[in-house]
Amino acid sequence: MTATLVIPCYNEEKRLDVAALLAMVDGRADFRLLLVDDGSRDGTRGVLVGLAGSRPGRVEALALERNGGKAEAVRAGLRAALAAGAPIVGYFDADLSTPPQEMLRLLDVILGGPSVVLGSRVALLGADIHRTASRHYLGRVFASVASLVLDARVYDTQCGAKLFRRSPALEAALEAPFLSRWAFDVELLGRLLAGAPGVSGVAPSEVVEVPLRTWRDVPGSKLAPSAMVGALADLARIGRDLARRRRG
Numbered sequence: 001m002t003a004t005l006v007i008p009c010y011n012e013e014k015r016l017d018v019a020a021l022l023a024m025v026d027g028r029a030d031f032r033l034l035l036v037d038d039g040s041r042d043g044t045r046g047v048l049v050g051l052a053g054s055r056p057g058r059v060e061a062l063a064l065e066r067n068g069g070k071a072e073a074v075r076a077g078l079r080a081a082l083a084a085g086a087p088i089v090g091y092f093d094a095d096l097s098t099p100p101q102e103m104l105r106l107l108d109v110i111l112g113g114p115s116v117v118l119g120s121r122v123a124l125l126g127a128d129i130h131r132t133a134s135r136h137y138l139g140r141v142f143a144s145v146a147s148l149v150l151d152a153r154v155y156d157t158q159c160g161a162k163l164f165r166r167s168p169a170l171e172a173a174l175e176a177p178f179l180s181r182w183a184f185d186v187e188l189l190g191r192l193l194a195g196a197p198g199v200s201g202v203a204p205s206e207v208v209e210v211p212l213r214t215w216r217d218v219p220g221s222k223l224a225p226s227a228m229v230g231a232l233a234d235l236a237r238i239g240r241d242l243a244r245r246r247r248g
Contacts, residue, residue, distance in 0.1 A: 003031040003088035003107055003163070006077030008070050012094045013043040018051055024100035025058045031107060033059045036077040039067035071184035072177060079174050082166060089170075090117075090163035095218040098161040102212050110163045115206035116192065118154070119161030122211040130216035145232060146186045149239040152193060152204050157186045161212070164192075172196035179241055180234035187238045194245040 009016065025033060035048040048061035062080055064073060074091050081089040088110055092098045098119055110117040121139075123129045131139070139158060146157045162185070164170050173191035178184040195201030 002086065003090065003110075004034050004081035004084070004086040005031055005103060005107075006034045006036060006074060006081060006089065006091040007094050008036050008038055008073035008077065008091065009040065009044050009048060009094045010038040010067060010070070010073070011040045011042045011044055013040070013047055016044070016047055016094055017096055018047065020096060020100055021051065021059075022055065024104070025055050028104060031104075032057070034077050034081055035059065035061050036073045037061065037063045038070065038073035039064050041067075069181045071181055074184070075174055075178060078164075078170075082171060082174070087166050088163060089166070091160070092119075092162075093160035097215055097218045098159070098212065099214050102214055103161055105213075106161060106163055106210055109208060109210055110165060114208040115165045115167060115202045116189070116208070117163040118156070118189075118207065118209045119159045119212050119215075120156040120209040121159050121215050122155065124211060126213075127211065128214045128216075129212065132217055135217065142232060145235055146183075149186065149235050149242065150190050150193065152189075152207075154189070155209055157183075157189065159212070159215070160185075162188075167202065168199045169195055169202050172199045179237050180231065182231040183234040183238060186235065187241075190238060190242045191245065194242050195248075196245065197248055 021033065035051060037045045037048050045063055052059045052061040062077060064076060077091065078089050092103050102119065106117050106119055121129050121131060143155060143157055147154050169192050173188055178187050180187050192202045193204065
């Protein structure tokens with residue numbers, strides 16, 4: 001079984017840790033990487049093409065002609081992976097705030113049977129989770145509102161480490177562009193749970209949150225705390241859309 005892990009990239013020429021990604025690929029054979037260039041303005045595309053050329057069959061580069069934002073880059077990557085026949089797809093961030101070894105641990109979890117696996121940043125004793133105080137507390141407010149919108153208890157919707165088992169519900173969830181630029185993680189999960197006309201949603205019992213052992217804010221991250229606050233407004237639109245989908 002070969003999973004496909006999508007990494008959305010925008011202007012990552014100087015920051016992408018090529019050595020870490022190659023070590024990840026060389027260390028395990030049951031997945032491939034799909035690197036999506038989201039219309040970068042620097043040399044990111046060349047870096048991705050070079051990376052793919054160094055590991056043919058294991059790493060692929062997908063170039064989007066214009067910058068559509070992380071949400072569209074993730075959607076395009078997941079759709080391409082499903083079109084190529086991947087039984088399991090997922091995504092994580094180009095800054096490797098979720099380290100490769102943690103993403104592979106999540107892969108082991110979904111191979112065990114769940115339909116959806118979400119990485120969760122929980123600062124437990126024994127875990128190495130580093131977030132700024134502002135991001136942590138804004139994240140808790142956001143997650144509380146997101147749980148109400150989803151009608152599901154979710155601790156961390158915004159961690160950029162998620163895996164999905166192929167299903168009609170997933171294909172339907174990815175069919176239309178997301179309404180939200182930054183809260184698309186909530187929107188995707190909501191679409192999966194709600195289903196679509198003629199397509200049953202994923203049961204909440206099939207969604208598993210896995211506390212990460214290691215995660216850290218990476219300097220130069222493009223998501224500012226103010227963007228998280230702004231994303232709260234998107235939740236209202238997502239809520240209305242999900243209500244419509246649930247009525248079917």
